[in-house]
Amino acid sequence: MSVLIVGSTALDSIKTPKAENPRLLGGSASHAAVAASFFSPVKLVGVVGDDFPKRYIKLYKRHRIDLAGLQILPGKTFHWSGEYESNMNNRRTLLTELGVFETFTPTLPKTHQTAPFVLLANIAPALQNHVLNQMKRPKFVAADTMDLWLNIALPDLLKLLKRLDAFVLNDGEAHQLTKEDNVFAALKKIHKLGPRYVIIKKGSHGSILSGPQGFFICPAYPLHRVVDPTGAGDSFVGGMMGYLATANGSVDRNIRRAMIYGSVVASFCCEGFGLNRTTRIKRSHINQRVRDLVKLTTF
């Protein structure tokens, strides 16, 4: 089955202590779509300007991503620039140019409205709601978010939460949303806002699922060197949704393994700037790291 993914499609200029890379393909939807494409057909919904490099269109196509929902409008593509500190955890935004993203209204082609799996990757919750309004009885809806929306669009986000099957956020955001320091106490409170599945991402410490079958402690794949963590969270949730969309059986049965696959795709994402590494791997590389993770966690 296919996954519809809406989110930002951007050009990222990323600076780390070791290197600087201008205008990489980035954005939550780009990372999530490429990650999901290893497992299932993907329909991308987003907007870019007429400055968007053709090579990135080709990149999407190489991953067999359906671009019928990608608007190309006169103007500039969303451009984000950020800088990481040497520990690769703290980053600061240097520049945000919204460009055509400022007035983005996702309108779904008819073929997209019946996609069974929907990933509302990080984007304004009003737009996430707007996309969901156009969907016809999706089987499973997941959304990601970021701290910005908790600050400036909380009512929209709370409205969205009631409509989700799964909500994915990082530990800082979970604390901000619930005022709980304890991740398990936070999970309990977030369930009360709507979603049956809540996943808290903890970067290199892995992630935690809380769902109908209890908790799952999902490890991160061990990396000796992180080149650029931008998009790792999007890759995680994209890989997870892609896996869920093609796995046989219920979401309950598959979601743990789906998280493991997402975690592995995220590990590749961190090993290169932007999508440089993720776009160079094959499904067999992913499968190998999943087997590694079994060995790394068995006791």
Add this chain to the structure above:
Amino acid sequence: MSVLIVGSTALDSIKTPKAENPRLLGGSASHAAVAASFFSPVKLVGVVGDDFPKRYIKLYKRHRIDLAGLQILPGKTFHWSGEYESNMNNRRTLLTELGVFETFTPTLPKTHQTAPFVLLANIAPALQNHVLNQMKRPKFVAADTMDLWLNIALPDLLKLLKRLDAFVLNDGEAHQLTKEDNVFAALKKIHKLGPRYVIIKKGSHGSILSGPQGFFICPAYPLHRVVDPTGAGDSFVGGMMGYLATANGSVDRNIRRAMIYGSVVASFCCEGFGLNRTTRIKRSHINQRVRDLVKLTTF
């Protein structure tokens, strides 16, 4: 087989946002010894003053801890006082009164010198070396440490590292020792300092083992409420050593499961002030949480 444990034996006055508890039984050796006692016979080596409450001697004895190596000297017991912030991760020391600990020289009774398993819990590395000098061909030696010794006694610690089978430290200390932000890069550097097994503790994020059979990602048991994390790291390493001392087969074969048991004892430690909760559990409670952890990590 028995475990010899040397470290601090203290009275801890602990303040959290919710409560204040004066003069609890504490110290690295106390926590580690009680944790190990669930699995194997323990020989405690330490020093207390003549103000040391009789009820704490009784507590050790209830856990069948051999006290032949516990010196009771005229003077005051080591007293530490600390305060936790509401997130339970950041703590600051309010007071340190060394008392009889200031001139502590551990001298091992003959019966103790042949203990096959040795845990050098957190204490000055010169004293850890001094204890090791008295041991006769121990089967397995592990040591813990703290940031203080990295600052003021690094040469002693480096000398110790060459003599250890296993070294246990937390992620902040690993960074301080190696200057590596990445935990796996840090592990590699620490092996070069001596120990075959290196374990990095990450608090509520679990721990990582690096050993002859590769890495092991050890989860922390999920806790909805942390009352007092003091001694959790000591409980972890104590439980691990206790389990190793009685398990059949090689350390290589048992160390992962030993870490899981240590992790579970540490979880109980966090649920009460000082040793209040740990001293109220039975082996069956530990076994139940180990079974829970299997379910929480299976995919």
